[in-house]
Amino acid sequence: NAGVTQTPKFQVLKTGQSMTLQCAQDMNHEYMSWYRQDPGMGLRLIHYSVGAGITDQGEVPNGYNVSRSTTEDFPLRLLSAAPSQTSVYFCATSRGESWYTFGSGTRLTVV
Amino acid sequence: AQRVTQPEKLLSVFKGAPVELKCNYSYSGSPELFWYVQYSRQRLQLLLRHISRESIKGFTADLNKGETSFHLKKPFAQEEDSAMYYCALRGGGKLIFGQGTELSVKP
Numbered sequence: 001n002a003g004v005t006q007t008p009k010f011q012v013l014k015t016g017q018s019m020t021l022q023c024a025q026d027m028n029h030e031y032m033s034w035y036r037q038d039p040g041m042g043l044r045l046i047h048y049s050v051g052a053g054i055t056d057q058g059e060v061p062n063g064y065n066v067s068r069s070t071t072e073d074f075p076l077r078l079l080s081a082a083p084s085q086t087s088v089y090f091c092a093t094s095r096g097e098s099w100y101t102f103g104s105g106t107r108l109t110v111v
Numbered sequence: 112a113q114r115v116t117q118p119e120k121l122l123s124v125f126k127g128a129p130v131e132l133k134c135n136y137s138y139s140g141s142p143e144l145f146w147y148v149q150y151s152r153q154r155l156q157l158l159l160r161h162i163s164r165e166s167i168k169g170f171t172a173d174l175n176k177g178e179t180s181f182h183l184k185k186p187f188a189q190e191e192d193s194a195m196y197y198c199a200l201r202g203g204g205k206l207i208f209g210q211g212t213e214l215s216v217k218p
Contacts, residue, residue, distance in 0.1 A: 033206060040120065042197060042210035043155075050204040058205065090155065092206065099145060100199075100206050102155040 002026055006091050006103035013081040013110045021076040021106050023091030029101075031094040032074040033058070034066065036087040037105075043090065049074055081110045113138050115200050117209035124188050125217050132183040132212045134172075134198030143201040144181040146172055147208075150194045158196070159183070168192070188216045 007022045023032065033048040045058030047066040055066050063085060065077040078085060088107050092100040114137040124130055136142055146158040158167055161174040161181060172183045181198060193216045198209040 031204065035208070040210065042117075043208040045205060045207060048205045056204075059207070088152070092155075094206070097143075099157045099160055100201075101157075102147075104154045105152075 004091055004093050004101055004103040006089075006106050008106060009104065011106060011108050013078070013108065015081060015083060015110060017081050019078050019081065021078075021089055021091075021108070023074045023076070023093075023103060024072055025074075025093045025101075026072065027093065027095065027101070028071060029093035029095040030071065031100070032068065033092045033100070034064070034074070034076045035090045035092065036060065036085075037090060038087050046076065046089075078108075083110045086110045113200055113202055113205075113207045115198050115207055115209035117196075117198055117212050119212045120210070121213045121215065123215040123217065126190055127187050130183075130185045130188045130192070130214065130216075132196050132198075132214065134181045134183065134209060136179050136181065136198075136200050138179075138200055138202050140202055142174070142176075144172075144174055145199045145201065145206075146170070146181075146183050147197045147199060148194050149197065149211075155197065188214075190216050190218055192216050 005024045030051045034046040035043040049055045049068040091103040094100040116135045144161040147155040148158045
């Protein structure tokens with residue numbers, strides 16, 4: 001039981017490049033979410049999903065895409081990276097009325 | 112709309128002093144509230160949830176619906192309590208966080 005696995009742990013991108021941050025869970029959780037963490041801003045919700053095939057926008061969705069084709073995976077795509085997307089990204093999952101479990105994060109730098 | 116406010120960015124206390132980290136929320140439905148802790152930029156860990164009404168590491172939090180608050184308290188702070196603390200509200204299938212309060216406990 002690996003819990004919530006995020007890859008990669010670190011990434012450096014050039015402005016304009018695209019990439020996908022991976023989030024996988026083996027707990028059969030229906031809820032999955034992506035957050036970005038910035039100093040002084042706390043954690044802000046980017047996109048979330050309440051089940052396979054269902055996604056919705058959070059507080060700061062611009063510049064990011066998601067899809068949820070399976071229960072286990074919830075990838076976050078940066079379409080054209082910008083320096084403002086330099087951040088630490090966390091994936092979190094939950095089942096039913098339980099609490100959210102967090103991944104270890106991806107530290108992204110856009111130069 | 113859901114909103115969580117933590118008015119203090121930094122709270123600095125001496126070891127053994129009482130601690131209160133403030134959290135206020137705005138939500139039209141029945142809220143489910145949590146406190147998460149993050150040590151040294153590690154992953155967030157659940158500290159408390161209001162429906163459990165338990166004490167973890169000496170911390171407690173009571174939901175006050177009249178004041179729309181969920182303040183985190185500890186009677187005697189320890190140096191190992193130094194960390195970032197986030198208040199969060201769950202509703203409508205999503206979890207929303209406050210801006211976080213950095214707690215610094217000095218020896």
